[in-house]
Amino acid sequence: MKVGLFIPCYVNTIYPEVGVASYKLLTSLGVEVDYPIDQTCCGQPMANAGFEDKAIPLAKHFEEIFDKYDYVVAPSASCAAFVKENYPRLLEKEDHLCQTSGKIHDICEFIHDVLKIDRLPSRFPHKVSVHNSCHGVRELHLSSASELNIPRYSKIKDLLSLVDGIEIFEPQNVDECCGFGGMFSIEETAVSVCMGQDKLKNHIATGAEFITGADSSCLMHMQGVVNREKLPIKFIHVVQILAAGL
């Protein structure tokens, strides 16, 4: 099984340690991982802002780079969801039948659903509050959305519970948006920041030391608020916890 690792643009430059943890975790689980060096961005920032056409050449580029792998794995639920949900339609405009849409997985989803692991050697003796990101929950179905009357589950909590010493919490309003939303965060600044503050209040109220999630973009937005307001909570991506001690 050959996996192409997709490290989204902002993870590449702001959170490279998340990429490193992804690589370590996947290889430790016996997966052959390659990182195609010419990768850039999936195109979601432009598309969500209303410039979907600008994402088409990026989709083509992405497709060329990642087509040769059995799976494409990314430590970012939102980027994975964008490729999965939108690439087929975007590439259809170019008369191209999209391949990567069926191959891409968020890393938590990949480990949970494809590798189906039931043990991990990691240890993380801390209290964490799980951040259920909108696109992770409502597009990739990483957990049961709070609005739906379906059996309750959480792939992220399943994985975290394999880690030794961890205490897992979830905030009130368990999957309410944190207010990032790509360019929403700078077009609707007041609402975006307000949503971030409210989300943080709920995370902090759990008594957790860390907020963890599958989307670094949500964490980046909330970290911006935490750093401005000097709030008492830290951030860590789920893969960093799963890879702790490797």
Place this chain on the structure above:
Amino acid sequence: MSTKHSEAASRFIANKEQETWHNETLWFVREKRDRMAMGIPEWEKLRELSSQIKMHTVSHLDKYVEQFASNAEANGVIVHWAKDAQEHNEIVCKILKDKEAKKLVKSKSMLTEECHLNDYLIERGIDVVESDLGERILQLKNEPPSHIVLPAIHLKRQQVGELFEEKLHTEEGNSDPTYLTRAARQHLRNEFLTADAGMTGCNFGVAETGDVVVCTNEGNADMGTSLPKVHIVSMGIEKIIPNHKSLAVYTRLLARSATGQPVTSYTSHFRKPRKGCEMHIVLVDNGRTDILGDKDHIQTLKCIRCGACMNTCPVYRRSGGYSYTYFIPGPIGINLGMLKSEDKYSDNVSACSLCYSCNNVCPAKIDLVDQIYRWRQDLDSIGKADPMKKMMSSGLNMLFLRPKLYRTALKFAPIVNNMPRFMLYNGLNEWGKGRELPTFAKESFTSMWKKGKVQNKK
């Protein structure tokens, strides 16, 4: 980078106490809705069924509208057809003038808001009285509704107390909800007794019988139609459903989704005029048939106006109904506004973080977020795209399409970390209003990979 919505939202949030209270009040309604939804094992099946019934009905709307109208006429109801708001208002006014009606008592109707009926009638000498408590409060305040089901949700009881003191001469400083409701009730009782005509909206029009079904909690629609001799129903053609069997699906979904009640206190079925009285139905198009041909937005016609999308919307809850420029706010309002006029109402399209929660609560499974996403794609072609966003998107695109340039940019990004604060945090930096910028890593993942640093960490 801003829109009329984001500016109004910013003003709303500046009053933190009001914003918090508004947010929490509507979240409370969302939670009530959740409890109801979780109590019904077949909830998701019901939503799917509801979606399919509505899609079927709007796909055969010509047939069902005709069936509805001919059954209503067979029941002795006078049916009128209005192609737009103007015709609707003219028809209603003519019915009233023919009957020499001086006073019209109304129950809640968003369609009459859409048509600006009240102003039209008042200008022509007719006394119009809203009888839904929330609507009455707003009429006394001369304000429009800020929510389609909970029209006065932006007001606190103290504000209502002060208003009633002035208008209904209630006790000074008394804002006890029971006291205020009783005062409104007494005042409205007199209006009901002296009205010449009653008007209701319509939640569902049943094609197989011609019935009009109106759901209220206050019984005001029943008072307004039981006393005066004329009953006028104002309804959009998309309110029609095939039969009573399908009605049962909607009466199970509506109140649960809207207010978290198992059912509204009153679900009234009107089939024919009372003895010696008249019943009129005004069937209104006002742009609805245009939507029928629009595959990207046809699903808006499935809406049953429950307001659940507003209650769950994290943006609506924190910005209030008045921050939107269309009279219907929230996710459904963003879409309906754009369908009414892309030119006039494009400022609301920013009011969405694409969180998808509204899609999940909608009892008709309207693809609300997907539609908002699609409207955003149209903004550039109608000249309404934000120039800054466009520039940023083009800039990013230029970078992302050139992997070598992208890698160079990755290398130089950390320079930003050490730039003086005044250069980073100024009027141009929207992110910096309320948030610190992220810190760029000393070395990007790509650079580490190229140097073999990632692989060596095995």
